[in-house]
Amino acid sequence: MVQGNDGVAGFDKEESGIVLTPIGTIHSPFTSPEGMPIQPTGAAAAIGTVEVFEPYRAGLKDLDSFSHVILLYHFHRGSSFNLSVIPFMDTEPRGVFATRAPRRPNPLGLSVVQLERIEEGILYIRNLDILDGTPLLDIKPYVPEFDAPAEVRTGWIAQSRGSVATRIADERFS
Amino acid sequence: MVQGNDGVAGFDKEESGIVLTPIGTIHSPFTSPEGMPIQPTGAAAAIGTVEVFEPYRAGLKDLDSFSHVILLYHFHRGSSFNLSVIPFMDTEPRGVFATRAPRRPNPLGLSVVQLERIEEGILYIRNLDILDGTPLLDIKPYVPEFDAPAEVRTGWIAQSRGSVATRIADERFS
Numbered sequence: 001m002v003q004g005n006d007g008v009a010g011f012d013k014e015e016s017g018i019v020l021t022p023i024g025t026i027h028s029p030f031t032s033p034e035g036m037p038i039q040p041t042g043a044a045a046a047i048g049t050v051e052v053f054e055p056y057r058a059g060l061k062d063l064d065s066f067s068h069v070i071l072l073y074h075f076h077r078g079s080s081f082n083l084s085v086i087p088f089m090d091t092e093p094r095g096v097f098a099t100r101a102p103r104r105p106n107p108l109g110l111s112v113v114q115l116e117r118i119e120e121g122i123l124y125i126r127n128l129d130i131l132d133g134t135p136l137l138d139i140k141p142y143v144p145e146f147d148a149p150a151e152v153r154t155g156w157i158a159q160s161r162g163s164v165a166t167r168i169a170d171e172r173f174s
Numbered sequence: 175m176v177q178g179n180d181g182v183a184g185f186d187k188e189e190s191g192i193v194l195t196p197i198g199t200i201h202s203p204f205t206s207p208e209g210m211p212i213q214p215t216g217a218a219a220a221i222g223t224v225e226v227f228e229p230y231r232a233g234l235k236d237l238d239s240f241s242h243v244i245l246l247y248h249f250h251r252g253s254s255f256n257l258s259v260i261p262f263m264d265t266e267p268r269g270v271f272a273t274r275a276p277r278r279p280n281p282l283g284l285s286v287v288q289l290e291r292i293e294e295g296i297l298y299i300r301n302l303d304i305l306d307g308t309p310l311l312d313i314k315p316y317v318p319e320f321d322a323p324a325e326v327r328t329g330w331i332a333q334s335r336g337s338v339a340t341r342i343a344d345e346r347f348s
Contacts, residue, residue, distance in 0.1 A: 017193045017194065017195055018193070018194040018195075018196070018248050018309070018311070019191045019192070019193050019194075020191065020192040020193075020194065020280045020282075021191055021192075021279070021280065022192070023279050023280065052271075056257065056271075056279055058257040058258065058269065059257040059258075059269045059270040059271045059272075059279070060269050060271055060272070061258065061267075061268060061269030061272060062268045062269050062272035062329060062330055063269055063271050063272040063329075064329075065272070065327070065328075065329025065330055066272065066327060066328055066329040067323075067325070067326050067327035067328075068323050068326055068327075069271075070284065072246075072280075072282055072284070074192050083230065083232040083233035084232065084233075084235065093235075094235060094236045095232065095233045095234050095235030095236050095237055096233040097226075097230075097233045097234050097237050097243075097312075097313040097314070097315075098233075098234070098235060098236035098237040098239070098240065098315050099315070100314055100315070100317075100320070104312060105195070105197050105230055105233070105312070106194045106195065106197065106246075106311045106312050108194075108246055108282070108311060108312050110244065110246070110284070110314060112320070112321055112322075112323055114323065127323070135192070137192070137280045137282060138271075138278060138279070138280050138282050139271040140271070140274055140284060141271075141272050141273070141274070141328065141329065141331065142323070142326060142328075143274075143328050143331055144322070144326050144328070145331075146274070146286070147286050147321065147322070148286075148318070148321070148322040149241075149242050149286055149288065149301070149316070151241070152241050152242055152316060152318050153239070153240065153241035153242075154239075154240055154241075154315065154316075154317050154318070155236060155237075155238075155239025155240040155315065156236055156239055157315065157317055157319075
């Protein structure tokens with residue numbers, strides 16, 4: 001299915017498609033978008049589990065030595081997107097790529113969560129902001145040297161700092 | 175193609191597949207994996223561009239107010255993976271999910287890069303550790319409150335800290 005996709009020349013975005021398969025399922029207390037924290041920092045008390053399917057469990061070796069992991073997942077609710085969205089933290093429309101809104105051209109979600117322990121292919125995690133039943137696509141170790149640059153400027157979000165931690169989602173998530 | 179994927183009940187990992195379409199192309203000085211920095215921190219001097227395809231450019235509004243962005247992309251070289259890999263920074267085999275190796279069950283790449291400016295759908299970026307011609311899947315604003323937890327422990331990588339910044343890739347990338 002992925003054709004002419006190796007290198008720049010001949011790359012045809014119309015013909016190529018990248019097919020992903022879930023490697024697990026995320027289980028959380030949040031069964032509907034309403035009332036869910038919109039980011040992990042707003043969900044310090046929320047505990048959940050990440051079930052990794054049996055064929056992939058060997059890939060979890062050594063992961064439990066990390067305190068935090070990056071989860072990549074499929075925003076499986078909703079099938080459409082808008083290039084302009086009004087974020088939870090704002091009242092003005094913003095470009096979708098300047099937001100963390102779930103309805104995106106490629107509906108990929110990313111959360112940095114705290115890893116408590118791993119038992120039999122189940123990750124026990126804190127700071128969860130993910131809907132119950134969400135398909136898991138990838139797990140990466142969180143490494144500040146790679147993932148946390150210094151001297152960061154956060155644009156429109158800077159104006160609403162402090163309120164993010166307590167905001168919860170509304171129907172815009174679906 | 176995505177069937178029975180809305181919610182937990184009836185979710186069948188065998189039947190479901192998630193199809194993504196590139197929204198752009200990443201251009202960099204790195205035309206082959208050999209000699210490429212293995213992480214953005216090792217590539218402070220490397221400058222590149224991210225070309226967002228015309229239909230998606232409206233989604234870039236307001237992104238230029240952020241100093242850093244998260245790029246999600248397709249590791250398009252190589253089509254297989256191993257659940258156990260020997261990372262660049264190590265001599266022991268580790269579980270693939272405890273590494274940032276490109277050959278993963280779902281070949282999704284993630285880099286936090288510094289955004290210099292945006293002009294006509296082209297992002298000019300620094301700290302680039304991505305191969306030329308890599309298909310872009312998503313762009314998210316980098317927000318420390320969401321993405322940079324405190325009190326982080328980095329497992330096996332901690333032992334090799336300091337060396338990551340200057341390491342370059344070898345044939346294991348392909």
